[in-house]
Every structure is written in C-alpha cells, then in structure tokens.
Amino acid sequence: MSSEGEGGFHMADVFLITSGSRRAMLRTKDDVRIEAFCEPSPASVTDTAVVVAHGFTGSADRPAVRRAARAFAERGAAAVVTFSFRGHGGSGGRSTVGDREVLDLSAVVGWARELGHARVATVGFSMGGSVVLRHAALDRTPEGRADRVAAVSAPARWYYRGTAPMRRLHWVVTRPAGRVVGRYGLRTRIDSRPWDPEPLSPVAAVPLIAPTPLLVVHGDRDPYFPLDHPRALAGAGDAELWLEHGMGHAENAADAGLLARLGDWLTRA
Known part of the structure; x- marks a missing residue:
C-alpha cells in the first residue's frame, strides 16, 4: 500500500435505475473502479447530498448501510449517495484499510457535485469514519471537499x-490465511502490501479539518475501540462529541433515533 496526493477522478459509466436514481462506476485518481448510487431527495429542491462511507467488510448493498441511507433520505433535506470502497462489493481493487480509500471518497464527493449538489456532507462508520476524517483534511479542492463531516465509531490511531x-x-489484514478468510468469508479483497509510507492518522487529521464542521460519534459499549479514541479525536480539534449510551460499533449498532439526529446534523445549514 502507498499514500499519495488525494483528489481527482473521472466518471466512467452512469445508469438510470429508477426515475431520479442513478448508479455509476467511477474511476479514482489511481484508476480504481468504484461503484456508487445516488437516491434523490424526496424534497422537490435541495442542493445538499449526504455521502455514506461504510466500515471494513461492508458495501453499498449491505443491510445496515441501506438502513442508514434510508434514514437519511427520510429526513427529506438531501440526496443520499452510497458506494463501496475498493476491495468491497462491486468496486475494483483491493482494500488498503483506510489509506487510499481517501481517493475513493474524493471521487464519490466529486460525482455528487457533478450531479448538481453544491453542499456535500460525509458520514463514515468505523474504517469509513477514519476515511472521512482523512479526506476532510487532505482534499480541500472545490470539487472534492466536504462541507460537513461526521465520524462514527472511528479509530483515533493506527495499529490498535x-x-x-x-x-x-x-x-x-496481515496474514495470508487471514486475507483468504477476508476474500471468501467476508467478501473483502485486501492488499497484501504494507503501508509505505504510513498514512496520516485520524487523530492527526482532525486539526487540519477546521473550519469545516466536525462531529465525532461513539458508543460506550463499542467492542472495537474504547472511549479514549473518540475523546482523543474530539480533543484534537474543533469537534462536537456525542457519546451514545448503550451503543455498540458502527452502522450495525446505529439505531433509528441516532440516525435521525445524524441526518439532521449533516443537513444543517
């Protein structure tokens, strides 16, 4: 795996699924094909899109991701864009577990703007949470930047x-046998190469995000990352922190009430 400059994309194929709904195959700056879907807002006019970034081993068609997307769409204030990171779902390439996935998100945000959305908010879960933080810090281009950012169940640091x-x-991720399990058991294709160089960590990205509004959300029963992770993220910059009582990890643990509040925050003017 290797880090390099973020941003840049060109659109490959776009298909109309239903009236107003679109499916696209995008190409990232490093030429990886990324599947993306856009559901229009029920409102007659909106200039806002919410881009949903799933966790490791997720994809655009996983039930928890679809449930979150429906919850955001039901708020009626934004179109909702879902996609599959590289190595996941119908996208190409191999997962770099949060490194080059920033290029995937830049391509998807750029597509949302191509569709006419002047404001694009990003919300990421677990690995996707680390990606939205790094993306907000690294891609400040007019077409790729995020206008509001929410990280749910995100790690603060690497190698935990x-x-x-x-x-x-x-x-x-690190063992050959493990990557076989990832490919066939978890439907996730994982890059075997180590990071070179090590990418900017989520906690180091946070101070670079301002003045973009930032929200950190974490459950107090998260089995993956204890509460020192969200506290470190929120303490590293100008961020709002929600500690959710009884919540576990990422999109699978986000209940309807939390998703409704997240949707309201993401679409706030």
Missing part, C-alpha cells in the same frame, strides 16, 4: 490491538 475484535481484524 487492545481489544479481541481488533486483534482478529489485524490477523485478517
């Missing part, structure tokens, strides 16, 4: 192994 789920995840 302090919980059993994270130790299992590291085995999946």
Whole structure:
C-alpha cells in the first residue's frame, strides 16, 4: 500500500435505475473502479447530498448501510449517495484499510457535485469514519471537499490491538490465511502490501479539518475501540462529541433515533 496526493477522478459509466436514481462506476485518481448510487431527495429542491462511507467488510448493498441511507433520505433535506470502497462489493481493487480509500471518497464527493449538489456532507462508520476524517483534511479542492463531516465509531490511531475484535481484524489484514478468510468469508479483497509510507492518522487529521464542521460519534459499549479514541479525536480539534449510551460499533449498532439526529446534523445549514 502507498499514500499519495488525494483528489481527482473521472466518471466512467452512469445508469438510470429508477426515475431520479442513478448508479455509476467511477474511476479514482489511481484508476480504481468504484461503484456508487445516488437516491434523490424526496424534497422537490435541495442542493445538499449526504455521502455514506461504510466500515471494513461492508458495501453499498449491505443491510445496515441501506438502513442508514434510508434514514437519511427520510429526513427529506438531501440526496443520499452510497458506494463501496475498493476491495468491497462491486468496486475494483483491493482494500488498503483506510489509506487510499481517501481517493475513493474524493471521487464519490466529486460525482455528487457533478450531479448538481453544491453542499456535500460525509458520514463514515468505523474504517469509513477514519476515511472521512482523512479526506476532510487532505482534499480541500472545490470539487472534492466536504462541507460537513461526521465520524462514527472511528479509530483515533493506527495499529490498535487492545481489544479481541481488533486483534482478529489485524490477523485478517496481515496474514495470508487471514486475507483468504477476508476474500471468501467476508467478501473483502485486501492488499497484501504494507503501508509505505504510513498514512496520516485520524487523530492527526482532525486539526487540519477546521473550519469545516466536525462531529465525532461513539458508543460506550463499542467492542472495537474504547472511549479514549473518540475523546482523543474530539480533543484534537474543533469537534462536537456525542457519546451514545448503550451503543455498540458502527452502522450495525446505529439505531433509528441516532440516525435521525445524524441526518439532521449533516443537513444543517
């Protein structure tokens, strides 16, 4: 895996699914094909889009991602864009577990603006949370930048192994046998190359995001990342922090009430 400059994309194929709904295959700056879907807002006129970035082993068609997208769409104030990171779902390439995924998000945000949305908010879960933070810090181009950013269940730092789920995840990512399990058991294709150089960490990205509004959301029963992660993220810059009582990890644990509040925050003027 390797880090390089963020931003830039060109659109490949775009298909109309239903009236107003679109599916696209985008190409990133490093020429990876990314599947993306846009559902229009129920409102007659809106200039806002919410882009949903899933967690590791997720994809645009996973039930929890679809549930979150429906919840945001039901707020009626924005179009909702979902996509699959590289190595996931119908996208090409291999997962770099939060590094080059910033290029995927830049391509998707750029597509949302191509569709006519002047304001684009990003919300990411777990790995997707780390990506929206890094994207907001690294892509400040007019076409690629985010206007509001929410990170849910995101790690603050790399290489964390302090919980059993994270130790299992590291085995999946770093071991040949683990990557086989990832490919066939978790439907996730993982790059075997180590990071070179190490990408900017989420907590180091936070101070670079201002003045873009930033929200950090975390459950107090998250089995992956304890509460020092969201507190470190929120303390590193100008961020609003929601600690959710009884919540577990990422999109699978986000209930209807939280998704409604998130939707309202993301579409706030």
